[in-house]
Amino acid sequence: MATGKILTIELPDEAATQALAVSLAKLVNNGEQLALIGDLGTGKTVFARAFVRALCGSDTEVPSPTFTLLQTYDAEDGRELFHFDLYRLENSREALELNIDDAFADGISLIEWPERLGSLLPRNHLELTLSYGSSESHRQAMITAGDNWYKRLQGISL
Numbered sequence: 179m180a181t182g183k184i185l186t187i188e189l190p191d192e193a194a195t196q197a198l199a200v201s202l203a204k205l206v207n208n209g210e211q212l213a214l215i216g217d218l219g220t221g222k223t224v225f226a227r228a229f230v231r232a233l234c235g236s237d238t239e240v241p242s243p244t245f246t247l248l249q250t251y252d253a254e255d256g257r258e259l260f261h262f263d264l265y266r267l268e269n270s271r272e273a274l275e276l277n278i279d280d281a282f283a284d285g286i287s288l289i290e291w292p293e294r295l296g297s298l299l300p301r302n303h304l305e306l307t308l309s310y311g312s313s314e315s316h317r318q319a320m321i322t323a324g325d326n327w328y329k330r331l332q333g334i335s336l
Contacts, residue, residue, distance in 0.1 A: 199228035
């Protein structure tokens with residue numbers, strides 16, 4: 179789990195989840211990681227697709243990397259985006275076979291099921307926990323941010 183300040187955002191519908199993804203995509207730098215945590219159906223895939231499209235273009239096809247474990251994308255500004263879905267990993271050492279350390283050093287990493295990484299997950303990542311809200315479409319996002327992220331998040335708008 180990330181350490182730092184916590185920001186809670188209410189997401190009344192899927193559009194709000196997408197707007198949060200677009201806002202965070204505007205703030206992310208190379209060498210940073212976004213860890214997506216949440217039960218099945220809480221919006222991780224909705225968030226991931228919007229995040230990838232915000233960086234790579236609205237027409238970008240964003241398949242789930244559940245079976246491939248990794249999808250890579252070239253952002254419109256030339257940066258490389260790594261979308262990991264680590265649900266099927268049996269241990270953190272398997273992530274090293276995906277060259278995850280190179281992705282963490284040079285690219286932008288979006289990681290579903292980051293808890294499968296154990297100690298391999300960098301300490302200064304941004305953690306986004308999505309949970310069910312008060313209605314079928316409502317979600318809540320709890321963002322845990324270290325100092326490297328927290329100041330940037332102050333101006334976030336949905």
